[in-house]
Amino acid sequence: MKKALAIIKLFLFLIGLALIARADWLARQEALPLDPEPEMLARLLPGAEGSPLILKPVPHYPGAVTDAGRVKKAAGLATARLEPTVKGYVDQINIFFVLDEDGMIRGIDLIADRETPYYMDLIKSSGFFEKFIGQNLRQGFKGIDAVSGATISSKAVITDLEAAAASAGDQLFGISVPRAEALGYVRIVREPRTITLGIVLLLGLLTRYKKFFRWQREVVFGISIITVGFWLNTPFSLGHTFQLLSLDFPGSGNPRLLILGGFVVITTLLAGPLFCGYLCPFGGLQELLYRFIPVRHWNVSGKVLRFARELRYLVLFLCVAGYFGLKVHAFAEAEPYPHLFSLSKSPLAWLFILLTLLFSLFLKRFWCRFFCPTGAGLVLLSAHRKYLKAIARGVEDSEIDPGASV
Known part of the structure; x- marks a missing residue:
C-alpha cells in the first residue's frame, strides 16, 4: 500500500511539474497586448x-x-x-x-x-x-x-x-509639470517597511536557534501577525509561490516579496520550513488561539495525522492543476490568510477564515497540518531532509508535517 501511494504521489508530482512548465512556456509565447481593442x-x-x-x-x-x-x-x-x-x-x-x-x-x-x-x-x-x-x-x-x-x-x-x-x-x-523623483532600488530597500521586514525575518531565524525567554516564539509570532500580516500584507502565500514558479520575479519597485521569497526558499533548503514554524502570520495566529483560548483540545490519532499529510499534497496538486492547467486564477487564492490580511470584502472569504480559526481552537495548527498547500510545497522542498539532520529537525520543529513523525 505504501509503495502504491508513493508511486501515485510521484506521478501527480510529475504531472504538476509538467503543467507548470507548459504554462510557463505558453506565457513566454504570448506577448502582453500593447494596444486597445x-x-x-x-x-x-x-x-x-x-x-x-x-x-x-x-x-x-x-x-x-x-x-x-x-x-x-x-x-x-x-x-x-x-x-x-x-x-x-x-x-x-x-x-x-x-x-x-x-x-x-x-x-x-x-x-x-x-x-x-x-x-x-x-x-x-x-x-x-x-x-x-x-x-x-x-x-x-x-x-x-x-x-x-x-x-x-x-x-x-x-x-x-x-x-x-x-x-x-x-x-x-506642451504641458509642463514637476516630475516626481523615481525611487531607486537602494532607497526602497532603506524604507521603514523593508527594514521592518528584514528585522522580523531575523527575529524568526534567531528564535529557531536561540531561546532567550519563555514566550519568545509566541512574541515573534505576534510581531509577525501585526507587521508581515496586516501592516506589510506580505504573507508568503500560494499566489506568491505560483508567481515565482512562473519566473515572474518582482522588480526594483517591490523588493519585499523578493526578500521574503528568497528567505523562505533558502531557509527551507538549508533548515526546513523555518518560515512556517516561526514566522507565518496565519500559522502564528492559529497557534496563539490554540495556546491561549481556554477550550478543550481534541486528541488526534496518528492515522488521522498521516491522512492529513497526504490530504495536503492532494490540495496542492489540485491548486497547481487548476491554476496552471485550467488557468483558473481562483486556485491561487485557496487559502484563508490572503483574504484575512487584505481584509477581504467577500462574505464567503470571511466564512472560510472563521471556520478555519474555529477549528484551530481545538486542533493545533488545523489549517497548516490538514490543508495548507503552501506548507505542503515547502515540505516537498525539504525532501532531502532524510540526508541532513538539520533539515529533518527543521521539518519536525515546524509542526506542519505531522505524519512524518507518527
Missing part, C-alpha cells in the same frame, strides 16, 4: 477607432473630446508604449487612458496585465481605475488612495501612470 478605443475616444497609431512624438491615437461645448484635442495612450511602463506587485500592467490638451484624464481602462491575479481582482472591484477620470496633471493626481490588500500594486499604478501621463502630456501638448 477597437471597442475600447471607440468607447473611450469616440471617432478615433478608425485612426492609425501615430508613433511620434510618443505612440498615441489622435482624437478630440468635448467639454462644456468646447472641442479639445486629445490622445489615447497605452502605458506599455510609454516610459515609465506601469508595473505592479510583480509585473507589467498595461492601461489605456485618454488625455486632453489641458492635461485632464478623460477615460481609462485596463488592456492587459501580468500582475498577481488576486491583487488585480481587488483593484478592479474597488473602482480604483475610475478615480483617475477627471484628474489633472497640472494639479497632480489627488484623492486616489491605495487599495487595501493591494497597496503595493495600486501605489505603483498611481506613481507610474502619473509619470507616464506627464511625459506624454509634455511631448504632445
